Amino acid sequence: MTEKQEKILKAALNLFAQNGYASTSTSKVAKEAGVSEGLIFRHFENKEGLLKAIMNMAMESSKQLITEVMLAGEPKKVIRKMLELPYQVDRSHYDMWRLTYALKWQMNMYDSSANDALRLILKDAFQQLGYEDPEAEAELVFMFLDGASTAFLLHEPKNKADVLKCIKKKYNV
Amino acid sequence: MTEKQEKILKAALNLFAQNGYASTSTSKVAKEAGVSEGLIFRHFENKEGLLKAIMNMAMESSKQLITEVMLAGEPKKVIRKMLELPYQVDRSHYDMWRLTYALKWQMNMYDSSANDALRLILKDAFQQLGYEDPEAEAELVFMFLDGASTAFLLHEPKNKADVLKCIKKKYNV
Amino acid sequence: MTEKQEKILKAALNLFAQNGYASTSTSKVAKEAGVSEGLIFRHFENKEGLLKAIMNMAMESSKQLITEVMLAGEPKKVIRKMLELPYQVDRSHYDMWRLTYALKWQMNMYDSSANDALRLILKDAFQQLGYEDPEAEAELVFMFLDGASTAFLLHEPKNKADVLKCIKKKYNV
Amino acid sequence: MTEKQEKILKAALNLFAQNGYASTSTSKVAKEAGVSEGLIFRHFENKEGLLKAIMNMAMESSKQLITEVMLAGEPKKVIRKMLELPYQVDRSHYDMWRLTYALKWQMNMYDSSANDALRLILKDAFQQLGYEDPEAEAELVFMFLDGASTAFLLHEPKNKADVLKCIKKKYNV
């Protein structure tokens, strides 16, 4: 990965996240990256290739978070780690997450399978703890995760920490 | 509001919701509405005006849901009504909600003030019920609402009803 | 000529003179006139018909100025009246003259024949006064008229009166 | 300045001069230049940018004529050079001058400051020669220049040369 390639990726990530993929022209990306427009196509084939490259980076970085949960072992720890996920994302990754979340609403981009592994683990954890409807509980946690992430990415509530405390107590973790 | 105006609005809502605002050309809207492209501009001034007209409709229809919660009175009822909100939206309004949610991610479109009134009522309800940190509880509910709506609009989980039961139990409502 | 027709003509004259014929849309004319756009076409057939109606008014009003010169009789008086022409136009007619002058530069609009009668009288006057090259003198006066009118319509020099005195002295009139 | 840029400029100058700026579409310019329409915008940003580029060329070429007058020195020579100005313009520059003159009538395009330097020199010349009202004399010459140029550009009178002789005699130059 050359230096210019990275510049392009960074610029594209930033612009896609702030203004949306469709609203960001390759020429704006080139200008922001300080690079000729043609270079984008040499390295990434086309605009969609650029997006895919970015999403691959995102996948990579989200895998790290996920494996941490997977390796937790005990059910309570699984749940706790899970609830803490939105709090683990570094501010420097916000653009990436903004883009990921925004793209969910762009048709044909939603891929639920990514979460299926986690959902299974979570359900299992609840089952081990004797919850009545482990599947529903797992789904509920996912909804929280989604809602929390959205809140953090969009308007950053002041009482983030309190909310975590609050929900942890509910699950006793 | 002439008949053709409504056709335009309906077509635009549909296309914006399915493919995104930026990716939907006015010519596609015109074609879908069975109308000349120029007519869009006569009635809505420009593409953004068309979007605004749609969002006004959305506001109107969300006000109805909200006032229902506001009129609930008793704290428990407030919370219950609140949690049920995502379940109240008619399938016929999904396009509108998809668009509303998608637009949150389009820069400068997020308006948190819309929820402030509800947030206040909710916090008050939790306070009356003696919750330790009513503000965090309110925030948490909002996160659930957001996450649930997202799930419903994007992949419609099979166990919607169970999830509701599950969370209601947590709040004892 | 109904009241609305006059409103249209006045609005069109004003806008054509200020912004140019090509740059003025019929919708702007209608708005300025406080009239529906369709009415313009009912009364004037098309945009060019509107222009023609205006130019006819202009012709009419310029004929008045010209006949005054023609009736002057004595050569010196002819020349004096001629030189005074640009000073005779009422400020309320400036729009019309601006438009007339501007249109000269719009291809196929220049009609030199309009001036031929005047040119002949002028040449005759110079001949009677024994000028060496009456034709060139007549042409020269026309150039002055054109230049002076242009100056008055475009930037209104402060020493208009002095210039008239100055040139009158040259012709001893 | 690439070859195609020049082609665009030449085509635009020609069409703007013949048919007017507002009446000339960028697509006509592109066709006349044998170039894709997009290229116009890549090189000149927008239609107005194209016009500005042309006017800059015009400025450049008019500066040359003007400096010649400025370097004349003796008052009589200044005046003579001045009067001869409209006769100096090469036929190949007519389009440019037609456009320049036509644009004066397009609102907000008139820039009298360009002539101020010349006006000053001219006034000075008349002063040195003891004319009674040098300012009015200067203005008068400008009017002649404007009228003569207009005549040359619009209908090319047959007795151009005679007119020059005629006016030179009046100023004894």
Added chain:
DNA sequence: CATGAATGAGGTTTCATTCAT
């Protein structure tokens, strides 16, 4: 590897004009 000129398709918008009411 890198540039930037060049393109053609398509985007939003404006316009002159028609027509039902």
Added chain:
DNA sequence: CATGAATGAAACCTCATTCAT
């Protein structure tokens, strides 16, 4: 007589992409 909804063509401009250098 008068309106204003409706249209289709054309206006200006942007875009993703290609290619010669």
